[in-house]
Amino acid sequence: MKFSIERAALLKAVSQAQAVVERRNTIPILANVLMEAEGDRVRFKATDLDIEVIDSAPAQVERAGGTTVSAVLFHEIVRKLPDGALVQLEEDQAAGRLSVTAGRSHFSLATLAREDFPMMASSDYAANFSCDAPVLRRLFDKTRFAISTEETRYYLNGVYMHVAEAEGGRMLRCVATDGHRLARVDAPLPAGAEEMPGVIVPRKTVDQMRKLLDDDDLQIAVSVSETKIRFATPDITLTSKVIDGTFPDYARVIPSGNTRKLEVDAADFAKAVDRVATVSSERSRAVKLSLDEDRLTLSVNAPDSGAAEEELAVAYGDEKLEIGFNAKYLQEIAAQVDRENAVFMFNGAGDPTLMREGGDESAIYVVMPMRV
Structure with a gap:
């Protein structure tokens, strides 16, 4: 050679x-x-x-x-x-x-x-379709932060990619959760994906595949079988085994009865959480949200290191509410918001909270509260 x-x-x-x-x-x-x-x-x-x-x-x-x-x-x-x-x-x-x-x-x-040199066994793919790079990038970028790192729950160590029924018809959906937070993102179903089996794409594959998606003009050829998934561009082909396990019934943990609505500037909210979390203990990273009419107070009280408080002007017109969260989870979810406003839907202090981007229903996030 x-x-x-x-x-x-x-x-x-x-x-x-x-x-x-x-x-x-x-x-x-x-x-x-x-x-x-x-x-x-x-x-x-x-x-x-x-x-x-x-x-x-x-x-x-x-x-x-x-x-x-x-x-x-x-x-x-x-x-x-x-x-x-x-x-x-x-x-x-x-x-x-x-x-x-x-x-x-x-x-x-x-x-x-x-x-x-070992060769990966070929596979008969049940579905073959093309997807624009920005569409795939959005599906995986907005969900991968919620992938679990707990090896014992191996079936959560990836993004669940499947065809789902939604109000607007059938969608290509990606979901990830670690039991504390959940991300669910939809995109229009590409032609040819109708018979796609639901597969759990491993974290390492998501990270490697993400490198193929920086060119907005690229069309990615996707092939899916029960055991493998393949992403291909004109120059690069990435083939991966999928996780052999059953993804949990995630729909059960997405709250539908949350009525208390908070609307806040996503960037201001993320920065405020970051500032007050500076004094939180490394172990709990707990931040308390106190909601009153059109006012949100974020506070941290860590006996070992100190206390912090910050107020934000928000749109909120429901009953007073105090609820605690892990600061890291709040920051990661707020970072997914492309639009200006993040909308949080609460029920009670011990119930899961729903977040979405403005009026966009195609991406929703769930985060579990914690005691503070």
Whole structure:
């Protein structure tokens, strides 16, 4: 194998691939990236046996072939090469080495045989559809903060993507919860997604897939089966196993009878929570919300460190209410609001609270209160 490639194109392709590789591996080949040169392109493939990413870049291929090298080491080398450099790569099969040359820099890297690189089993996908990058980005960005990190409840360690019935008809819906807060976001159902099985997309897959979605003009091809999900752009294909478990009946925890309505500027609210939470204890992070007519008082009383209080002008016309929350949860939910105003719907001090963005019903959030 022998080819030349622009440093910028090489770095972009290798960055995407190496991010999938686990730093601690008992199987040496899984620490490597597979590169295959053919025609006028080079493909880079990496996997941790649960996720597989394939990226490709244009190159001047003199001799077709393929080999594998340490993904992290190779990425570090390419990252440190000068901008605009033309990188030449040549494999010496007999010596088991890959030579990397750019200008006056030369590296010789150990390789492992491409035949030993594991392939993810192919899958028959039940649904294939296309989705605009901004739509997918919104679905996952607004839900991933609520993914649970508790390994024992593994079925909550991802975003539940499924087809749901809503007032406006059938929707593509993403839901995430950790038992303390919940995020539910809807988007119009793309053509071809009608038969999509509900799947739990793992956190690592969500993080990796998110990197594909920065270009607003991209169309993402999505394929879903009972066991796998695949996201593809013209250059990159990300295939992942889904979590083998049953997502809980989230509809039961979304309150429908909350009548006390608070409307507040989302940015002002998030900043105020951040300020008063400065003195809260690291363990509880509790903030008390005291609601009176058109006034919200946020307060923290931490015996070890001090107290804080801040008042905000809000739109509120219901009975007085005092309710406590984890400050981190409030900040994360307020950060999801794209519109100016956040609308909170309360019932009582011990009941879950509903939040949405202005009059938009397509994204709703639920947060559980805490004693303060």
